[in-house]
Amino acid sequence: MIEVKELCKNYGSKKAVDNISFTAENGEILGFLGPNGAGKSTTMNILTGYLSATSGQVLLNGIDILEDPVAAKKNIGYLPEIPPLYQDMTVDEYLNFVYELKKCRLPKRSHLGEICELSRIDDVRKRVIRNLSKGYRQRVGLAQSLVGNPKTLILDEPTVGLDPKQIIEIRTLIKKLGKNHTVILSSHILSEVQAVCDKIIVIDKGKLIANDTAQNLSHSLGSDNKLVVQVEGPSKEVKELLEGISAADRVYEIRSAGKNVTEYEISAKNGSDIRREIFRRMAARNYPILLMRNSELTLEEIFLKLTTGDFYGKSEGDR
Amino acid sequence: MTAILKREIRAYFTTPLGFVFLAVFCSLSGLFLWLDCLAVESSAMGGVFQMMFFVNIIIIPVLTMRTIADDKRQKTDQLTLTSPVSLFGIVAGKFLGAFFVFMCASTVMIIYAVFLSAATASVDGKFEWGMFWGHYAGLVLIGALFISIGIFISSLTESQMIAAIGSIVVNIVICLFDIISSYISNATLSDIINSLSVYYKYSEFTQGIFSLKNIVFFLSIIVLFNFFTIRVIERRRYV
Structure with missing residues (x-):
């Protein structure tokens, strides 16, 4: 010890x-x-x-x-x-x-x-x-x-x-x-x-x-649940569909991941699971979901957040 | 301490350093033996010891230059200083390691003496063993003193070259004390410097005088420099 x-x-x-x-x-x-x-x-x-x-x-x-x-x-x-x-x-x-x-x-x-x-x-x-x-x-x-x-x-x-x-x-x-x-x-x-x-x-x-x-x-650091999804379909429409989910808080278009494919980050309101809802909405329009994963912070991100002072200021109040 | 001592002795003989030291010591003492004794058919070894005194001023720093400087440069001190060994053990191990090599070299003087005594006996002469042991004791003590100075200087730097040159300079200065004192007009100061004169104390041994005072003088300077070395290593932790 x-x-x-x-x-x-x-x-x-x-x-x-x-x-x-x-x-x-x-x-x-x-x-x-x-x-x-x-x-x-x-x-x-x-x-x-x-x-x-x-x-x-x-x-x-x-x-x-x-x-x-x-x-x-x-x-x-x-x-x-x-x-x-x-x-x-x-x-x-x-x-x-x-x-x-x-x-x-x-x-x-x-x-x-x-x-x-x-x-x-x-x-x-x-x-x-x-x-x-x-x-x-x-x-x-x-x-x-x-x-x-x-x-x-x-x-x-x-x-x-x-x-x-x-x-x-x-x-x-x-x-x-x-x-x-x-x-x-x-x-x-x-x-x-x-x-x-x-x-x-x-x-x-x-x-x-x-x-x-x-x-x-x-x-x-990443208390709000974030999802990353890649959907094949017109980005504007898909974004609107995603934003339409009641439990979804914010939707970001991260990047274009290929021809007609866009990657989004969606944060869900306190801990609710919106994966099924996303699937149903995309399936209804026949927009294939190519990827869906939890976007938990990697240590790299934690590290950057911590050392750039982001977290430091926040944590002093928290602790 | 034994681990450090063994490693030191091994290091002297797995690198050329130990052998070079032995070779230089033996060849130079052999040369002086020929010049001073064999060529002139004398059995008095005083001249040989005298010359070896000056040789030691230069070759002992070469022997001791790597002891601590190299540990620091190669970062192996991070091993020894984080091991369950006291600083005393580390310095004592290094000192005894170098002293061992020096003693190996100086044994050649005893071989010369045995040879000379046999040669003198064959012509019904008498070899002055008392005189020889006086010289020999002086040589051993001055060797140990130069080693403790060399290790101390080596602890002050990371460069072996600086350690060697620094030790040679210090050795020369302390051997010049009685000459320096003769240039000083102030009687008290001159006396103080004279009483610290290593060469004067050494020369008493060469007359076959074993005075306890002189032995204590040498031993205390040897201990003092080893103590300085310990302090230097200890102090580095705080910088």
Whole structure:
């Protein structure tokens, strides 16, 4: 479990982290989302004791990272932005070194073997790290963070430099690890956070601007039910038909989606289901519906809304 | 600490650095042995030690230049500093690693001495072992001192080149203390600087004098510079 209380970090007069508080429970995967330079890496560096905060407190399983750093650090596995690899060592030598450095007590051979299998670096164990590709280095870095089976994993952009297949593998691995570890991962890839994390924290310019589950986030922002439909037929008439639905609030023509096909966004009045009504009206005129889907906000949209300040102003009143 | 120490020693010998250090130390000391002892049929190794003192000023910084600077540049300090190891353990590991390589090199002096003593015995001469051990103790202490300075300077920069040059300059300055003091007219100031003179304390060892005062002097400066290194690393977290 990680508790962060009112964390601040100043670089000179620049506030890199500005009063951030959150908790991550055991068995929870927490996603840090923010644009480059938002303060994600700085926060992670503070959590792991690499940097110290200007003010605020970090508790790892109840141990203050400043008061008892050695005990607190025993429970952390950290993969920094740039994997901390010694270029002149082989993967095996490196993992052995980390094993000793972390004063690990688990049976060495089987433990390291297991880690290499998990992070899929079995086939490069005898190779010198300098000669590995970026993807492999990233995975050796991930393997390093797993040594000693720490309760808390802090991963700074763990999938950077991996190919799509590896990304899926690593995400599956992180999800698996999340069942019995506390995992914090940062990313600016929104779909990644959405796919992996239970809880999402959005940071911008050092400030925490949202802290919620992925579903709640999209709910609170896109509370009015929106539908997207593509209909083949004269756009003016179709629009009028749609506007004629009593439960429909507003109808927008989004774009033309082909010859004689138009895409509309329809917001329904508080939670009423207008899908059947749309179907009947279009069927009556013989205008085929080519697509109909819920237009829940994607994380991209949430993110843009949050960071451009839209939501921020609104949420201050809400909370 | 042992993990860091092992990794340091391994790093010296998987890269050319450790071997280059040993080679330079052995070849130069061998050259001076020939010039000072073998060529003139003398068994006094004072001259060899004297020359190695100056050689160490330059080659030890090369040995220590990468210790902390390279960790910082390659970001591997993010691993060591977030591991359950104390800063003392990290610095001690780095210090002992470099000291180990230096001791490997300096063992060659003992080999020379054994050889010379055998050679002197064969012509019914007597090899001055007391004198030799005095020189040797001085060499070891000055080596450890230069290592602690080198690691300290290495902790101040990310560039190995700057670390090496910086350490060489510092080494030269502290060895010039007794010359500097002779140019200072103020007696008290001159005394203070003179009492800090590393070279003067070193030369007492070379006369075969093992004074506790001098040993404590060297050890405390070594500890002091290692302490500075710890402080520098600690301070970086707050910047």
